[in-house]
Structure formats: structure tokens, C-alpha cells
């Protein structure tokens with residue numbers, strides 16, 4: 426059976442994404458994003474699922490950085506999942522929110538609920554955990570007046586009560602998850618793909634006027650539609666960046682080799698991180 430690693434433990438959004446996307450696979454949880462990616466890199470797992478970007482809080486930088494700097498694995502699919510953040514408490518908790526001394530969650534989940542926390546729990550201390558599932562686990566093991574931010578799966582898995590539903594600050598909340606695997610055909614997703622994308626990693630030769638403009642022009646005159654461009658530090662010194670560019674079309678034998686050759690002629694380095702289907706899930 427195909428083995429899929431995910432950011433765990435039980436009750437994370439990543440597990441929800443895995444359960445929605447795959448049937449008949451063996452799953453294994455990993456405590457951190459790097460551990461999950463390493464498990465695929467070292468062939469312990471056939472594929473790994475990790476969060477990449479949230480509609481409210483943006484990119485999960487640990488995922489991008491680890492993938493680029495530590496363990497280059499092909500992206501074989503993207504899964505987009507609706508995200509509903511709830512405030513979870515122990516079933517014994519009574520009283521109002523002002524009694525809660527600490528709120529635990531993944532930094533991305535806390536960031537999606539800043540306004541709620543600011544308005545309703547200004548005095549509570551925040552505890553950052555490796556995932557929302559881990560936060561729910563901490564609350565389930567404690568007799569203190571503490572809370573977690575997480576989903577309804579976590580409430581079920583850890584026997585918690587949903588104190589307040591939908592505490593994320595903006596509606597239409599979604600997270601993009603990446604499926605990483607060495608073999609593109611390792612696991613099939615039982616849904617219709619919405620679209621196909623290609624992600625490129627581009628480094629510029631040096632800082633000169635119009636460098637990024639020239640890079641973007643190579644896509645523009647070929648009428649290739651970009652859905653995202655993100656810059657991250659190269660970690661080699663201030664001012665050195667790489668770019669991740671998502672193109673809204675699958676890899677082909679004409680346009681992409683053309684872009685690559687044009688960018689390389691400018692002195693850029695171009696790596697294809699993956700060309701993959703995008704699946705939009707309803708929970």
C-alpha cells in the first residue's frame with residue numbers, strides 16, 4: 426500500500442487534506458514539516474503532504490525554505506482545502522473567555538484569528554505549537570483553563586468542546602497543500618483536477634536595474650499567466666533572493682524550454698519544481 430506522510434499528529438488540517446484526497450493509502454504523521462519532507466526524501470514514505478499557503482496568512486515559509494534549501498522533491502499535486510478555525514476547550518471548561526489564560530496553536534492558525542484574539546482574549550498568552558492537532562492534544566492533557574485553535578476533527582479526536590466556531594478573521598479561508606513525491610504516479614487523487622500548474626525556482630545573476638522586469642517579460646510576451654510570485658532570501662547575505670513563480674499551465678515542450686533558455690541567457694538559474702494538477706476540495 427502507498428505510504429503517505431503528513432504534518433501531524435491526529436486532527437491537523439493536513440490530515441484533513443490527506444483524508445479528503447486519498448483513498449486506500451497508509452498514512453503516517455510527522456511532528457514537523459521538515460521531518461515529513463525528510464521521510465519522503467529518504468524513501469521512508471512514498472509521498473508527503475505539507476501546507477504551503479493560506480488565504481489569510483500567506484506562505485508557510487518553512488515549507489518553501491526546506492524544499493528549496495534542504496530537500497528538493499518534485500511537487501506532484503496541490504490540494505486546496507477550506508479552513509475553519511474553532512476555539513477548542515476541555516469539556517469541563519465553564520465560564521467566559523476571560524478565564525482562558527493560554528491559547529495554543531500553530532503560528533499560521535493564530536495569525537488567521539488575530540482580530541478575534543485581540544477583541545475577545547486580549548490577556549491570554551499565546552503558545553505556538555508544531556500544528557493545530559498538537560495544540561488540541563496539549564489542551565486535552567491539561568486541567569488548566571487553556572484553549573486551542575483548530576478544526577472539528579481535532580475536537581473529535583481529542584474529546585474537546587468547540588467553544589466558539591469560525592473564529593478566523595476573514596471568510597473564504599483556504600489553505601493550499603503540496604503533495605511531494607519522487608514518483609509522479611505514486612498515488613492517485615479521486616477528484617477532478619481543477620487546473621494544472623508549473624512551479625519554477627528562479628535565481629537572478631546579480632542585482633541590476635530591470636532584472637526582475639526582464640524575467641517577467643519572458644513570461645509576458647509568451648502570454649503565460651502567472652498565479653503567484655514569491656521572493657525569499659537565499660540565506661547567503663542581505664539582498665540576495667530567489668523567486669518562486671507559479672505558472673497557470675502544465676509544462677510543455679515549446680513555451681517552458683523557451684522561457685528557460687531566455688532566462689538562462691540573462692544569467693538566471695531556472696529549476697522546475699513541478700508540473701502538477703490542482704484539486705479543489707469541499708469538506
Ligand SMILES: O=C(O)C(=O)C[C@]1(C(=O)O)C=C[C@@H](O)C=C1
Nearest residue numbers: 437438439476531533556557600
Ligand atoms: O496545524 C495544522 O493543522 C496544519 O495542518 C498546518 C497549517 C499551516 O501550516 O498553515 C495548515 C492549515 C491551517 O492554515 C493552519 C495550520
